[in-house]
Amino acid sequence: MAKYDRVYNFSAGPSTLPVEVLEKCRDQMMNYEGTGESVMEMSHRSAEFKKIIEDAEQNLRDLMNIPDNYYVLFLQGGGTLQFSMVPINLLTKSKKADYIVTGNWGKKAYQEACKFGDIRCVASSEDDNFSYIPKVTPEDIRDDVDYVYICWNNTVFGTHCNEMPNIGDHLLVADMSSCILSEEIDVSKFGLIYAGAQKNVAPAGVTIVIVRKDLVGHAPENTPIYLDYATHCKEGKVSMYNTPPCYSIYVAGEVFKYLKSIGGVAEMHRRDVEKAGKLYGYLDQSKLFKPSVAKEDRSLMNITFVTGDPELDKKFIAGAKERGMINLKGYRTVGGMRASTYNAMPMEGVEALVDYMKQFEDENK
Ligand SMILES: *Cc1c(COP(=O)(O)O)cnc(C)c1O
Numbered sequence: 001m002a003k004y005d006r007v008y009n010f011s012a013g014p015s016t017l018p019v020e021v022l023e024k025c026r027d028q029m030m031n032y033e034g035t036g037e038s039v040m041e042m043s044h045r046s047a048e049f050k051k052i053i054e055d056a057e058q059n060l061r062d063l064m065n066i067p068d069n070y071y072v073l074f075l076q077g078g079g080t081l082q083f084s085m086v087p088i089n090l091l092t093k094s095k096k097a098d099y100i101v102t103g104n105w106g107k108k109a110y111q112e113a114c115k116f117g118d119i120r121c122v123a124s125s126e127d128d129n130f131s132y133i134p135k136v137t138p139e140d141i142r143d144d145v146d147y148v149y150i151c152w153n154n155t156v157f158g159t160h161c162n163e164m165p166n167i168g169d170h171l172l173v174a175d176m177s178s179c180i181l182s183e184e185i186d187v188s189k190f191g192l193i194y195a196g197a198q199k200n201v202a203p204a205g206v207t208i209v210i211v212r213k214d215l216v217g218h219a220p221e222n223t224p225i226y227l228d229y230a231t232h233c234k235e236g237k238v239s240m241y242n243t244p245p246c247y248s249i250y251v252a253g254e255v256f257k258y259l260k261s262i263g264g265v266a267e268m269h270r271r272d273v274e275k276a277g278k279l280y281g282y283l284d285q286s287k288l289f290k291p292s293v294a295k296e297d298r299s300l301m302n303i304t305f306v307t308g309d310p311e312l313d314k315k316f317i318a319g320a321k322e323r324g325m326i327n328l329k330g331y332r333t334v335g336g337m338r339a340s341t342y343n344a345m346p347m348e349g350v351e352a353l354v355d356y357m358k359q360f361e362d363e364n365k
Contacts (some may be wrong), residue, residue, distance in 0.1 A: 008349035011327035012155050012302060012337045013178065013199040018344045021254045039250045044243050052187040052240060052246075054252030063256055066187050073209040073232045074239040074249050077103065079177045079196040081227075082207060083112035086149065086173055086192065089229050092218040094144040098122040100165055103130045103154030104333070105175060106188055113149070122148070126333055129334070130157040132294035139169030147171040147191060153179035154201065156331040156337060158304035161295040164189060171215075179301050180208065181259060182343055183269050191215055200342045202252035202300070205245040259343075268343055269300075275341045275350045276300040282354045286362040288312075292336060307337030307364075313337060316360055325353055 009016040042248040095117035099110040101124035113119045123134035171191040180195035192211045198204035219228040292304035329335040
């Protein structure tokens with residue numbers, strides 16, 4: 001990345017974006033397609049912005065094969081607001097939901113949902129510091145729940161659901177904040193998927209919600225207007241009830257175009273597997289660095305590892321920074337290191353990291 005003197009940013013989020021997209025945003029910054037203004041300054045009711053948001057939606061639909069009976073929304077409030085919007089909107093019949101707690105974000109979602117109904121934690125891996133994905137069977141789930149909830153990729157711990165949870169016919173809701181667009185997903189198997197953009201899609205500020213149409217419109221009377229999905233689903237005004245996070249939506253749209261240009265999610269996934277494989281391959285034979293989570297539940301996006309010696313971890317992280325590799329410190333409850341290898345992290349970044357790990361291991365035998 002010599003051209004711009006950029007670092008390899010392994011941050012868990014906000015995180016690195018494709019250079020090609022940043023360059024295009026730069027080129028369009030002062031005068032977007034001859035309008036004489038920046039997208040930052042543009043009326044969200046203008047024809048130009050209408051095209052930006054509609055193209056973004058269509059390109060995301062194409063990339064993820066989103067069926068027509070789902071809305072695609074671009075909302076504010078981050079993943080965190082979805083912790084509340086999901087139960088407010090989906091606890092409509094029994095007001096019961098079962099949560100599979102796979103990490104700290106899932107735990108937060110569970111705690112928030114408890115304010116709105118009869119919520120049960122049906123499985124959790126907290127007993128082992130969330131180092132694996134807990135399994136369930138259909139018998140574990142209460143018959144009449146309105147939905148079952150799971151966080152698909154655990155940003156903090158580095159685990160990922162590598163198979164569909166075994167929940168029978170129940171409606172499934174998933175937080176895909178840190179893995180959206182890194183793997184092909186059958187959207188029709190989910191009632192609702194959401195993802196904050198700042199991990200794998202765009203700058204912070206926009207949250208993608210993909211929700212089955214029949215699930216919208218059943219929120220209680222006294223629901224604050226912004227928190228009712230129905231507010232954002234009006235024909236011709238989707239995601240346009242109030243001012244949407246325009247610039248983040250524009251960048252997300254450019255990322256979608258970029259993904260399409262390289263061959264879509266299948267090609268992105270192939271590259272992500274290759275990148276993560278390089279790092280896990282090294283970890284699996286290293287005598288110094290150890291991966292932190294169960295092998296079968298490994299994430300392609302957040303790769304956690306330790307030396308076992310906190311002082312050595314510190315030294316490693318400081319040395320990485322000197323070499324232009326930043327944000328490798330693990331989350332405070334996990335310690336060690338976390339390398340986030342999101343879509344926009346180039347293979348060269350992972351290679352530079354592995355080269356440094358080899359050197360560090362040699363020097364610290
Ligand atoms: C980052 C993250 C969140 C929280 O997102 P905010 O936008 O900060 O509210 C929720 N879930 C997952 C899986 C995350 O990675």
